[in-house]
Amino acid sequence: MNVTIAPDQTATPVRAERLPWAALSVMALLGFVLISTETMPAGLLPQMAASMDTSEGTVGQFVSAYALGTVVATIPAITLTRGMRRKRLLLIGIAGFLVVNTVTALATDVALSLAARFVAGAFSGMLWGMLAGYALRITAPGHRGRALAIVSAGAPIGIALGTPIGSWVGTNLDWRWSFGGLSILTLILIALAVAFIPGASGQAATSRLPLRRVFGIPGIAAILAVVFVWMLAHSTTYIYIAPYLRTASAGPTVELALVVFGMASVIGIAVTGAIIDRHRRLLLFTSIALFAAAGVVLFLGHQSIVAVLVAITLWGITFGGAPAQMQAAMSDLSGENADVANAFLPVSFNLAIFAAGVLGAALVDNFDGLMLPMVMSGLAILLLGIAYRGRHSAFPAR
Structure with a gap:
């Protein structure tokens, strides 16, 4: 049942000259x-x-x-x-x-x-x-x-x-x-x-699209596919970072790796915030390409602690801005229905986490930790293809 709520009369007007x-x-x-x-x-x-x-x-x-x-x-x-x-x-x-x-x-x-x-x-x-x-x-x-x-x-x-x-x-x-x-x-x-x-x-009652019509907006499915594959590629390695580091003969400790990744993610957020409003599509494809490169370096450079830390830093920077990029794309497409459209994102996000737990466990149990960055890079290449195919509907040039 839809209940129409009167607009919030206490809402603060949007001010164009500065961010809140x-x-x-x-x-x-x-x-x-x-x-x-x-x-x-x-x-x-x-x-x-x-x-x-x-x-x-x-x-x-x-x-x-x-x-x-x-x-x-x-x-x-x-x-x-x-x-x-x-x-x-x-x-x-x-x-x-x-x-x-x-x-x-x-x-x-x-x-x-x-x-x-x-x-x-x-x-x-x-x-x-x-x-x-x-x-x-x-x-x-x-x-x-x-x-x-x-x-x-x-x-x-x-x-x-x-x-x-x-x-x-x-x-x-x-x-x-x-x-x-x-x-x-x-x-x-x-x-x-x-x-x-x-x-x-x-949201005003007159602008509320039914759930199925929001999902059917051209580009929404492509964004959700990007979210799922990107999160799957990330989480498969992130959840099982300890087995990878045990396999890497000169890897850092788990604690150091996680802190480096987290700090790099914050840098990624800052970079994204600086350019997302002007070069959104370029930012997306560059992020995915460098994310794939990070996986390659994790695999090829596993015997060097410097290479591993550089790869983790690159991984964090490129993945850190992903949520903001996906939310911006989803909000642009859905307009007044942004709340409902953005609700699809955590669902896709958590389904990918669940799938990554299963996939990562299978890889670690049957191979070794070096398989993780290989799968990360392979999924990133698939991700690049999905994003490219949906570039007109989901990620139009601005």
Whole structure:
């Protein structure tokens, strides 16, 4: 049932002369919290398993349950709430996320914890689905690519800092403090959102396309295919970076590799933000080509720590800007239906993560870690072909 909501009369007018830095920074902080919460169990498997008297494999399902919640709930949640005022919906989503994340921090029952993770993933999917459209509503047209780059920065920073810090806290104090710390940060986030993010109206009823028609917009399917293949190529190697580094005779430690990748991703976000509004198609094809090159260097240069670190840096820079590029392309094509269209992105993203876990496990179990960058490069070549074929509908020249 569609419910028409009156436009938000408190919405702050878009100002063309500058970016709404404070609001966009708070949205980036939200992305940091979401990605840190999603990946936190991966760094705490032994501690959580021992505390809950279960296996590490079962605790590993905490990540799967979160991803499944995102896949199942994102599109219905965004579709049913696209008429709501954006700030109200944002605060409801953050508050719900806070509650279920706190349950994870306190629960002693595995089944309850898995259920909480599923619901947390559902709230996360809704928040990810609406962030891009909300950022565009409060940003002048000439700065929208940069706005999406700023909002996207929270994810790589969460990977680079959030998960390692949470792992350190869980190892030296207790794993529950890792999730509890995220809950405290979420409380601060709510206060910042209330103070700095302006209101914005939801989508008018007259402009709402049915879900199937949004999906059928020329170019949407091509963007989702690019997202899936790019994320699959990235995650297959990223999730199993430890087996690759064990095979690489002179590789860095896992901790160093992850920090280098995360910092490089932030650089990628900055580069993307600087040029995305002027050279979007060139940026996309250059990013994919250099991403493929990074995989080749990981394979051929595995005996040199310098080559491995250079490849990881190149990998991070080229992949870091990918979310902003895909959100910008999706938002351009879908117009007023950007919230619904962008809701497809986390679904494709998390399906690729699931597939990467299966594919990477098969490669590591049957070959060795050097197969990972080979597959990464092969998928990147396929990705380049998909993007080229969809260049007119999905990635038009600007």
